[in-house]
Amino acid sequence: MAQTSFELIARDGRARRGVIRTPRGEIRTPAFMPVGTAATVKGMMPESVAATGADILLGNTYHLMLRPGAERVARLGGLHTFMNWSGPILTDSGGFQVMSLAELRKLTEDGVTFRSHIDGSKHMLSPERSMEIQKLLGSDIVMAFDECPALPADRDRIAQSMRLSMRWAARSREAFGDRPGHMLFGIQQGGLEEDLRGESAEALKGIGFDGYAVGGLAVGEGQEAMFGCLDYAPGMLPEDRPRYLMGVGKPDDIVGAVKRGIDMMDCVLPSRSGRTGQAWTRRGQVNIKNARHADDPRPLDENCTCPACRGYSRAYLHHVFRAGEMISGMLLTWHNLHYYQELMAGMREAISDGRFEAFETEFHAMRAEGDIEPL
Amino acid sequence: MAQTSFELIARDGRARRGVIRTPRGEIRTPAFMPVGTAATVKGMMPESVAATGADILLGNTYHLMLRPGAERVARLGGLHTFMNWSGPILTDSGGFQVMSLAELRKLTEDGVTFRSHIDGSKHMLSPERSMEIQKLLGSDIVMAFDECPALPADRDRIAQSMRLSMRWAARSREAFGDRPGHMLFGIQQGGLEEDLRGESAEALKGIGFDGYAVGGLAVGEGQEAMFGCLDYAPGMLPEDRPRYLMGVGKPDDIVGAVKRGIDMMDCVLPSRSGRTGQAWTRRGQVNIKNARHADDPRPLDENCTCPACRGYSRAYLHHVFRAGEMISGMLLTWHNLHYYQELMAGMREAISDGRFEAFETEFHAMRAEGDIEPL
């Protein structure tokens, strides 16, 4: 099987444009990865997700191990076949979600035992089991098993947690072994403490990974604190490897992260917002529930080429949301994912053209204008 | 605007193949019309509905007049533009649904007053208002305003109701006026009473319509009684006009109706079943919720070319149904609508080839075999 690689194509300030090559296809970076929690990006056919411009999906180890089960997915040909997505898939390690979703968690040096939030059944995750599950799923980019506290947390708790995660990172690397065509990413921890972030980065580099995630952010610290950390954290990681900021974010979080040297991101926001009547556009957020849209024949965004904007009025989107129709979530999710991918494509081009700063200025100026005036 | 027409292409026994021509496109008959109650076929993009082979959709006057409102739809360019469906649309008159869904109904010679089941607001429907609403929606095939009792009902009630519907049919014809490019269908009533069906047919022919519906069936009488009525009722209607059986049905109802000379049908069944985990196949019904599918790598129907069968295993469809994912309803609805349209296409071809009887025999034989054996 072919090897994987990461090539940096252009830089503009700290922003980077590149490409990750995998046997399942190329991932143009900066990349936004839609989240396919339970083997589906909610409300979307996979070919529609691809049509928005997504090169890679994220799958959740925690959800998939509980239902339908990793061994079952493996018997059925792996996650790509199961969910009908032929491009690359990144899976998280399950570490973050087990700590936020599972019941009766018990954390030891070995790993975590817990009960399923679905049916109360007992399960275990450790670096070794997480590697095994991600292999069973057939993940192209595997994440090391880690653990992190919600912020704010005291320095001792953050340090202890980070050092445990680094020991788990070494065990993850060992358990992953040699799998040509697949990548293993380590995850930097250390909260908002610069020296702990440095210690974590050194530990990870000592182990050696195909890519590096900045973990433990977007967990309640706010954008200013997150950007503060991103001013130094990515620079601690190897230049020649992709950098992945986990669980981010809103469009302005994403632009600020790319500006600070991040290459990959994932977030449920565009799909979750789509199901609650929230649309993201160049002009900021649009709440389609609002009565101002009931008679508005204009599309969400006249410049958007997504099916929701090309085929439907705000009045229609308002109507189907109010009526509780499935097409409401389908169309708004499609629009939101399309918008996110257009944003990534715009940043990639701006980086190549050496005009990222102008892009960012325009991005904020459009948002400051706000939504079009009601009719 | 061009005129409309109905051409009979072939006959086989009482079964008929034909084509209805409208300025918005041709409708191949026998035709099955998916139901787009609230300006959407639930769980489907309109281009996907078209991809299943549907030539025409049905819209519900009662639902649309309440939400978003007929005048609003008209201001927004009509129902076709509103819901992004460029093909023909047939709208029902609202008569049937107002009697089954609305609250505090009051029926007089003039029409029906009622309160909305959504917000309790007060509304009125009469032949004149129904014609006005269907014109505002921009319907291509308009149904006369009628009324019918649930079966069983006593003969006097059925006769009175039928005669009121015939007076309303005359008022509908008058109110519809002359609208080139649009068709008005009358609706035969009379329950299971052959002489009342005859009286109704004569009344309708005296008024003159572009097509004729057999109304008041599929309201609780059972398949045997319905087929009994269809043995004589379609033959009372003009040969050279399309005959529409309202609200039917299951696949075997549909085959039996076509056999008896019906040209058009509509039903929520394929889409509603899709959302509750029920699939219709050549081999009968499949309940995807059933545990037997959890590890089954085979498609619902290996001969089906729909996206659900080409891209996904029964195991996947089982998983996403259990997980409550939107894609479950999206895929099963797509499959069901595809199956229904394949069934119609198969009957059209069989009629042209003079082998409808063989088609029907094969149809029942495949169903009798039942679903494929569990692995």
Ligand SMILES: [Zn+2]
């Ligand atoms: Zn759009």
Ligand SMILES: [Zn+2]
């Ligand atoms: Zn199918």
